[in-house]
Amino acid sequence: MRRRYDHIDLRVRSLAEARSFYEVLLPALGFTRNVRVEGWLQFEAAGADGATEFFGVTESAGHTANECRIAFWADSPSEVDRLAEIIVRAGARNVEGPGYHEGPGYYAVFFEDPSGNRLEICHRTEGAR
Numbered sequence: 001m002r003r004r005y006d007h008i009d010l011r012v013r014s015l016a017e018a019r020s021f022y023e024v025l026l027p028a029l030g031f032t033r034n035v036r037v038e039g040w041l042q043f044e045a046a047g048a049d050g051a052t053e054f055f056g057v058t059e060s061a062g063h064t065a066n067e068c069r070i071a072f073w074a075d076s077p078s079e080v081d082r083l084a085e086i087i088v089r090a091g092a093r094n095v096e097g098p099g100y101h102e103g104p105g106y107y108a109v110f111f112e113d114p115s116g117n118r119l120e121i122c123h124r125t126e127g128a129r
Helices: 015-028 077-090
Strands: 007-012 033-035 040-046 052-059 069-073 093-100 106-112 118-124
Touching (some): 015 040, 015 052, 077 093
Parallel strands (some): 069 118
Antiparallel strands (some): 033 040, 040 052, 093 106, 106 118
8 A cells, every 4th residue: 555644744842852752652653763863853664665654853942833633543442542541651741531532433542742732542443533
């Protein structure tokens, strides 16, 4: 299957403040290869074809979080539960869930990183919106 995206390039107010959070979150989500790039925190996930997707975080001192949200996929509701425990220990803010949202079939946890960026981990069954 063709890749759906190449990378996410996220800004935070302070890389030092966000580093420990993302060093826990990203490997738990399968971004296991830490790539050293000056001024960035970058983790990659290698696909079966050898191609990599990556999640990069860099500092922008004037960054202001907005209403955009990045949602990560989990294979099951129990995986959402497991990852929810990890994000709480990592220091996620404004955690909502985990639980069913917007009817049956959509199980998720919503949270914010140390800069207020909105994130989510979800599992959706067929037909759920």
